[in-house]
Amino acid sequence: RKESAGAPNVVVEESPCLGGCKQAPCVAIEHEEYEGNIGLEGMHDDELTARLFYRIVTDDDVQRVWDAVENGIRVMAEEEDDDDDDDDEY
Helix, strand or coil, X not given: CCCCCCCCCCCCCCCCCCCCHHHCCCECXXXXXXXXXXXXXXXXXXXXXXXXXXXXXXXXXXXXXXXXXXXXXXXXXXXXXXXXXXXXXX
């Protein structure tokens, strides 16, 4: 799945408690350029505040997480392309 999305560097790891046990199982997303978990478009308001996806149980839940990750990758790539285009203008 990650290769077909152009995200071969995505790593999925099991972690210790993320502090959202009442809404478990939880999924957190980290990015090497940021400290801690990150919030993504596609999270519910309470998830965005906690920077955790809550109650990831069904295939649809997993798809929602993956869609948010794919969108985040796409947005960051577009921003990087825009920055490169800006650098080319000078």
